[in-house]
Amino acid sequence: MAKRVVSVSLGSSRRDSVAEVELLGERVVLERRGTDGDLERAVALIRELDGQVDAIGLGGIDLYLVAGGRRYVIKDAKRLKEAARKTPVVDGSGLKHTLERRAVGELAPLIDWKNTKVLLPSAVDRFGLAEALWEAGAKVLYGDFIFALGLPIPLYRLSLLQKLAYLLLPVLTQLPFRLLYPTGEAQEKQVLDWRTRYYAWADLVAGDWHYIRRYMPEDMRGKTVLTNTTTEEDLAFLRARGVRRLITTTPRLKGRSFGTNVMEALLVALAGRELAEADYLRYIDLLGLKPQVLDLEEEA
Known part of the structure; x- marks a missing residue:
């Protein structure tokens, strides 16, 4: 059964x-x-x-x-x-912390992190990924203030994000979740405003798919997206914007990750x-879970 x-x-x-x-x-x-x-x-x-x-x-x-x-x-x-x-x-936080952190190292032969500008719209829900990108030497823009709170405050140092998070998260986590993150129909809507300019700066956009999609500009030519939870409809969305490559940290099953x-x-x-964390790492090895790379220009 x-x-x-x-x-x-x-x-x-x-x-x-x-x-x-x-x-x-x-x-x-x-x-x-x-x-x-x-x-x-x-x-x-x-x-x-x-x-x-x-x-x-x-x-x-x-x-x-x-x-x-x-x-x-x-x-x-x-x-x-x-x-x-x-x-x-x-x-999913236990797996994010292990699988996504490990994915950064496994992608090193494909991506020269030290010469890659990464936009991470939300780091506090993917702190393992945020730390791994920092440790790999990528130039990272942590966009929590910009995308979650609507404040034009780009953060480029993980230590500063950490200090601000210590101050603000005890309060923010008590708010209705819909104020921090798009839910329901809001996930389907695009918001093309001042925040989209940060995508132009980045070579690679990483993290939560709904944040990434919500603010994504029309022109994403040559860029890479590192995320998961993508459907065939999402692939069409990315191709229409010229995204060069999609990397998912979870495997694609029946047309979606x-x-x-x-x-x-x-x-x-x-x-x-x-x-526990050691269990997740053991299962990741047992199942051979690795980042899946889709060249969207070839697949088009």
């Missing part, structure tokens, strides 16, 4: 999908169910799935934001996690328990 993993997402239900995979001798059904930004609907769905599935992923929301060694719990996400009493609920929350829930379902 197949194991079942469901990602309950605050994102649009238009992106829902189902895929069945066989890994390490087990069949697993991966399902993504969007609730169109409705937090109460997401809580109800998690309660309904509790005890009926092997693991639940939280999509379109993070349980934690991280800066340095400190973790801050997002109030709305805590409600979602606590809606399940029996089934493990994960948000699933989010880290789905993949993390998949590993938890296979293990039958919640996992």
Whole structure:
């Protein structure tokens, strides 16, 4: 009998999908169910799935934001996690911290990080990636103030981002999540304003797909996007803007790359328990998870 993993997402239900995979001798059904930004609907769905599935992923929301060694719990996400009493609920942060950090090193033969300008629209939800890019010597623009708070304050030093995060995250994590991140229909809308100019500066744009897509300008010729959770429709969107290359940190299954929350829930379902960092690294090796590179100019 197949194991079942469901990602309950605050994102649009238009992106829902189902895929069945066989890994390490087990069949697993991966399902993504969007609730169109409705937090109460997401809580109800998690309660309904509790005890009926092997693991639940939280999509379109993070349980934690991280800066340095400190973790801050997002109030709305805590409600979602606590809606399940029996089934493990994960948000992808454990896998992001390991898989995305490792991806930077594995991409070194392809990307000369020391001569690459990287725009990371949101670093506090991908601090492992943010640290790895810094350690690799990339020139990184950490865009948290610009894209999450709408303030024209570009940060180029990880240490400064960390200090500001220590001050602000205890307050920001208590706000309704929709004020910090696009949910539901807002994920489908593009915002072409002063923020798009930071894309022109960058050679590579990395991180959360919805932030990247939301502010992406019409002209992205020659640039690389490093993300995940992309569908065939997203590939068409990137090609139309001239993006040269798409790199996803999670594998493509049935025409899309699933989010880290789905993949993390998949590993938890296979293990039958919640996992520590060493466990994630072991599974990444066992499954041979590596960044997948799509040359969009060749594929066009």
